[in-house]
Amino acid sequence: MMQLYYAATSPYVRKVMIVAHHLGVVDKIEKLTAAASPVTRDRNILSFNPLTKVPSAKTDDGLMLFDSRVICEYLDSQGNGGLFPTAGRARWIALMQQALGDGLLDAALLVRYERAVRPEQFRWQEWDAGQFSKIIDCLNEIETQAPTLEVKRFTIGEITLACALGYLDFRFPEIGWRDTHPNAAKWFAEFAKMPAMIATEPPKG
Template identity: 55%
Template sequence: MKLYYSPTSPYVRKVVILALETGLDAKIQRIPAATTPVAQNPDVAKANPVAKVPTLVTDDGLHLFDSRVICEYLDTLHAGRKFFPADASRWAVLRQQALGDGLLDAALLVRYEGFLRPEDKRWSDWADGQMKKVLGAMAEIEKLAPSFGDRVDIGTVTIACALGYLDFRFGDMNWRQKYPQTAAWAQRFFERPSVKATVPVG
């Protein structure tokens, strides 16, 4: 399998953590592919009509995109504990994945507004509105964090990647001080080898 990726993408990080946790990483060739909303990577665009990473090309030539789809596909390829549970906990786990992804979607829009958009075209109300979504997601994660325990599933992995992105791009947010339950859980989860191996740099 081939994975088009950027090492700073939190969505790619979700896929790589799942691959490492399930032992599938050795079967995946990672292909660096820098891409932004205003500068598409031509190789990614050939494999994915929306030209975004992560994009996975399977051994039988299927092109999969969106981290949620790729992660669920990879979860079918191993015999270990599933990241997408089939029992009654499934909907709570998927909701947690949506919560983490929603935080990331909003945070990335703030990042793009301040980093990619020309300064004279930036809209502070837009960025503030997206940050309200980030803070709303963080408040919900703070309520849920005591229930996470030692679970490792697509919900907790996604939330960990979202928190890691805040560390990477929004370090001045100091979320650990404001959300102590989340910080206590993250301190343990961030010690996992798969999480340590995928910390974004750059």
Template identity: 55%
Template sequence: MKLALYWGSASPFVRKVMVVAHELGLEDAIEIRDSAANPIERDTRIQEFNPLAKVPAARTEDGTLLYDSRVICEFLDAEAGGGLFPPPGPARWTALRRQALADGLLDAALLVRYEMLIRPAAHQWPLWISKQHEKVADALDAMAADLPADGCRDIGAITYACALGWLCFRFPDLAWQAGRSELADWHARFEMRPAMLATRPTA
């Protein structure tokens, strides 16, 4: 199996794909294609794989296009014979729900980053930023109340860890760990997995 992948070193969604690849032993099967994804200055190279010009975006050996991270991760899991996406049943719905929650946290946090980094200061909307921060806080509280068991490495746990790692990377002053010590401890342990250590984001 070979997979061409447009990626970005700082993207939490790309990291999720790469963590899955490492956990499944497929990292050497991925051909990395660098990109400069940006919501304003769109990188048209990525549109070869994804018309939205968003990463991660992939193409299989037979030309099948795969996007976004959820699709690529499930494809990799299927290619490896399973393991990170439980079969239909309660464990699967829990894993997928956790993935959706952590992805939603990232969506809100990215909106804050774009608002503050890309939009001119005179046009920034403080209420919008505040409401996105509320979503992030609510998601963190929900994650703290629904921790994966130690040793769990399914797609829900991986997405939790990638989302929390990205908050540490891009919003260090947020101090999300305050009042959520069990979530912080869980994340610290999960970050020591070889797949997480191999995929830490860089600016």
């Protein structure tokens, strides 16, 4: 069905793979290894996406698809998955939750690049702190919304929020978000039992 530039550690790729598992189309996706980085760019990805980020996909009939939001909605439309409600409040809530999860991830990734990629002498502590505080404010919002989050009749909203929380466990365990966000922790504990979540866990170590 499609080729997909992929990285096992990318939380945005994880969104796509959770959707693929959920819809039972994992073996219709050919995974292409990528080494995406904002500085040392992986130019192999260029013909799929000028931004050379993962995930980036190309369908068998030549359609270029990025970013994770577009690929997820494409897969969902092919499989009639219902992960993107088509109208009304449910649609806006799902898309807002997706934006909340993606937004948390965008801030977390900027902090990660700042700490892991930017040379020490060019780092700017206030900038790091500004982005980091966005992670915390998003976490607080997820906590507020947690009582409304589903574990069975979920949408792309829940999937994205779960990828965001899973990424914090993977790259920022020191935040210890469960201690301060008990409702989010309770919801995530249930959601994370889903086979699609287990199959897409980031590599350990």
